[in-house]
Amino acid sequence: MRRWLLALSLSLALNSQAMEIRTFDDPAKQQAYEHLVKELRCLVCQNQSLADSDADLAQDLRTEVYNIIQSGKSEQDAVKFLVDRYGDFVLYNPPLKPVTSLLWLGPFALLLGGLAFFALLAKKRSQARAAEPALTDEERRRLHELKNKLEG
Amino acid sequence: MRFIIPLIVFIVLVVFLGIGLKLDPREVPSPFIGKPAPAFTLPQLAEPGKTFGDANLKGQVSLVNVWASWCVSCRQEHPLLIELAKENILPIYGLNYKDEREAGLGWLKRLGNPYTLSAFDADGRVGIEWGVYGVPETFVIDKRGVIRHKHTGPITPKAWQETLLPLIIQLQKEGSPS
Numbered sequence: 001m002r003r004w005l006l007a008l009s010l011s012l013a014l015n016s017q018a019m020e021i022r023t024f025d026d027p028a029k030q031q032a033y034e035h036l037v038k039e040l041r042c043l044v045c046q047n048q049s050l051a052d053s054d055a056d057l058a059q060d061l062r063t064e065v066y067n068i069i070q071s072g073k074s075e076q077d078a079v080k081f082l083v084d085r086y087g088d089f090v091l092y093n094p095p096l097k098p099v100t101s102l103l104w105l106g107p108f109a110l111l112l113g114g115l116a117f118f119a120l121l122a123k124k125r126s127q128a129r130a131a132e133p134a135l136t137d138e139e140r141r142r143l144h145e146l147k148n149k150l151e152g
Numbered sequence: 153m154r155f156i157i158p159l160i161v162f163i164v165l166v167v168f169l170g171i172g173l174k175l176d177p178r179e180v181p182s183p184f185i186g187k188p189a190p191a192f193t194l195p196q197l198a199e200p201g202k203t204f205g206d207a208n209l210k211g212q213v214s215l216v217n218v219w220a221s222w223c224v225s226c227r228q229e230h231p232l233l234i235e236l237a238k239e240n241i242l243p244i245y246g247l248n249y250k251d252e253r254e255a256g257l258g259w260l261k262r263l264g265n266p267y268t269l270s271a272f273d274a275d276g277r278v279g280i281e282w283g284v285y286g287v288p289e290t291f292v293i294d295k296r297g298v299i300r301h302k303h304t305g306p307i308t309p310k311a312w313q314e315t316l317l318p319l320i321i322q323l324q325k326e327g328s329p330s
Contacts, residue, residue, distance in 0.1 A: 043286070044285060046177060046178075056250070057276075057285055060276055060280060064280060084183060085183070085190075085281065085283040086180065086183070086285065087180060087182065087183040087283075089181070
């Protein structure tokens with residue numbers, strides 16, 4: 001049992017080592033690089049970030065990002081490099097533009113629509129209730145009687 | 153009457169899901185459409201002494217096809233390219249992407265060479281410049297050297313007949329750059 005656990009944990013550890021080892025001359029650059037490769041999307045395995053993907057292209061793009069960061073340029077420069085070539089698709093956090101407005105505003109529009117629908121429904125119901133005639137004395141007496149019968 | 157609203161919501165949902173099914177998530181819109189081909193200069197595959205670059209793409213409508221000997225879909229696409237080359241409609245330039253020279257040349261020898269010439273991009277840097285993410289990819293370049301269309305994946309006869317060929321004919325009618 002223990003051996004199996006060991007094998008399992010080892011294989012998991014190997015799995016998480018998709019990225020090659022990079023050396024940086026500045027810890028801030030390393031931080032920028034590690035942050036970027038998690039924020040950028042791999043185009044081959046589309047639901048993986050550059051950091052997660054073992055695809056050939058992801059490796060090449062990590063090298064590009066590394067070179068840009070290591071040469072002293074900013075994170076924005078690295079992002080721009082990739083967006084210029086691959087489009088906003090590489091961003092897991094795309095900017096708000098006319099094309100992406102549905103993506104950003106759609107959920108809120110749906111929420112507002114839903115709230116408006118419920119408000120309308122609630123209003124209709126309370127109006128319908130208000131329109132109901134009040135009970136007459138006779139009805140009130142019968143109701144009381146029935147209630148006593150059920151509870152007694 | 154009370155079923156109308158859920159029914160409408162349901163129909164809208166089905167329409168959206170239907171559209172979603174038809175979309176190909178591998179088709180990433182290229183930011184290069186309508187922009188000049190990215191600058192590059194590469195050695196040619198067959199003649200390493202000669203170069204090929206973006207300047208060579210000006211003057212006539214051409215196709216740039218990204219291929220590699222290790223690429224399975226390229227092999228699938230290859231017979232169609234051979235047919236196109238025979239029809240001699242426009243020059244087809246190859247970009248031999250992340251390949252080995254021997255392997256690339258051997259591939260062309262074995263299967264036939266549809267390319268006017270191929271540029272040799274050993275480390276894939278030019279591929280990245282062109283936003284290549286899945287070989288084969290095909291770019292339609294107009295007379296001014298501007299990218300007008302990108303096709304990702306093997307060109308199908310349908311895509312050729314319905315999209316690429318009409319576009320090429322239209323571009324060939326456009327005036328030459330003065």
